[in-house]
Amino acid sequence: MDEYTPKERLARALRGETVDRMPAISVTQTGTVEQMEACGAFWPEANEDAEKMAALAEAAHTVIGFEAVRVPFDITAEAEFFGCDIKAGTKEQQPSVVGHIVKSIEDVEKLKDYEINNGRVGVVCDAIKILAEKYGDELPIMASMLGPFSLAQHMNGDDWFMAIMTDEEFGFALMELTTEFNIAYAKKMVENGADTMVIIDPTASAMLIGDEFYQKFVVPAHKKIVDAMRELGVATVLHICGDTTPSLGLMESSGVDAISVDQNVDVATALSKVDRAVLVGNLDPVSALWKMTPEDIKKVSKGILESGVGLLGPGCGIVSKTPNANLQAMVEMAKSHKY
Template sequence: MTEYTPKERLARALTGQAVDRMPAVSVTQTGTVEQMEACGAFWPEANDDAEKMAALAEAGHTVVGFEAVRVPFDITAEAEFFGCEIKAGTQEQQPSVVGHVVKTVEDISKLEGYSLDHGRIGVVCDAIKILAAKYGDKLPIMGSMIGPFSLAQHINGDDWFMAIFTDEAFGLALMEFTTGFNIAYAKKMVENGADTMVIIDPTASAQLIGAEFYQKFVVPYHKRICDAMRELNVTTVLHICGDTTQGLALMESSGVDGISVDQNVDVATAVSKVDKAVIVGNLDPVNMLWNRTPEDIREESQKVLDAGIGLLAPGCGIVSKTPTENLQAMVKMAKNHKY
């Protein structure tokens, strides 16, 4: 069989084409303290500086062995861009959203007219340009962004979950706004060199809001993003936290190429729930990748591979204190696996 470059291999794997072996990637955040020490680019500065962000993303490849480079490392840049208050991160912990800016439809209109060249959104795009210039001909360049439902929740706060039940017009208006932003941002990342788009939408769970509301407030908006990316020949992966088993068919209906599942999902069941989407995951980032041994990780990886996983990867974002040797054990298992 033809031996593919990592870029070709991931694109083919995500679109159901034959490959020589499994790609070794993480579709969720890749930064760790050991990588920071190896490359000299540390959080929180690596969240705000394009050169440092690119350097830490590159360490995922040069230090760990991932066959892709991916930015950013957190999911707060979009909310910060629109003026939400952010609790600063540290070397070991990511920033978080603690203040919100939208309560009414009128508030949404005040956020229009933005420029994607500003703030950390601009930093992420610049980091992608740096990575693409160095690796774009051989490695996948993954851009990642928070999805429209979770961005709406960041912008509106915890009231968001009540809003979609009690004020449909407001809920749909905010989803229109966040999705429009997501599409524009994704296109900007692609323009700068991204060839794979990861949508991290942690609270957009059918288990959390129910299938009816997921169908109304999530599926059409994810579909618009996927359609926009497909027009640009960019593959998409969707990650939603928690036990998404019962919502997998709905997730697939948006047209995503891959679905990243966390450790709460049974892989064999997940594979049986979808028609074409590639199931990605689902090693526990805390109880396995961080806190166990390489041998444990090899054993667990084999179980996940035997269950039919499409891409072996962490089940959620990698914990910053995860040992490099543990991640390398997962990477080696992926590289040694032939479909």
């Protein structure tokens, strides 16, 4: 079988095509303290400065061995872009959303005129350009963004879960704003060199809102993003937290190329729920990747690989204190796996 560059290998794997071996990647955030110490780029500055963001993303390749570079490291830049209050992160902790800005359709209307290059959203795009200029011919340039449903929840607060059930006009108006923003943001990241798009939509869970509302609010939004990316030749990966087993068919109906499943999902069962989407996952980022020894991680990885996962990776974002050796053990297992 032919050998491929990492860029070719991942593209083929996400399309379900034959490859020489499994790509070694993480579709979720890759930054850790040990990598920061190795490259000299630390949070929170690496969340706010394009050069430092690119340097820390590069460390996932040069230090850990991941066969892709990926930005950003947190999921708050989109909400900050629209004016939500953000609690600043630290070297070990990511920033979080603490204040919301949308209560009505009138509030939504006021946010429609925006410039996609502003704020940390613009920083992420600049970091992608830096990485693409250095690695774009060989490595996948993986971009990630908070998905439209979770962005709407950040903007509206916990009232959002009730709003979609009691005020559909408002719900659809806010989802239209966030979805169109996601498309514009994704296109800008692709323009700057991204070739793989990860949609992180943690609260867009059918387990939280039910199949009816997932079908009504989430599937159409994800499909619009996926369709826009497919027109540009960009593969898409969708990650939603929790046990998504019952809703994998709904998730796949958006047309995504791959679905990232977390540690609560049984991969063998999940495979029976999808027709064509590649499954990514699902090493526990806390009890396995952070807490276990490299040898134990290899054993757990072996079980996940034997269950038939399409791409081995973390079940959610990598914990910042995760040792390099543990991530390297996961990478070794992926690289040694023949389909």
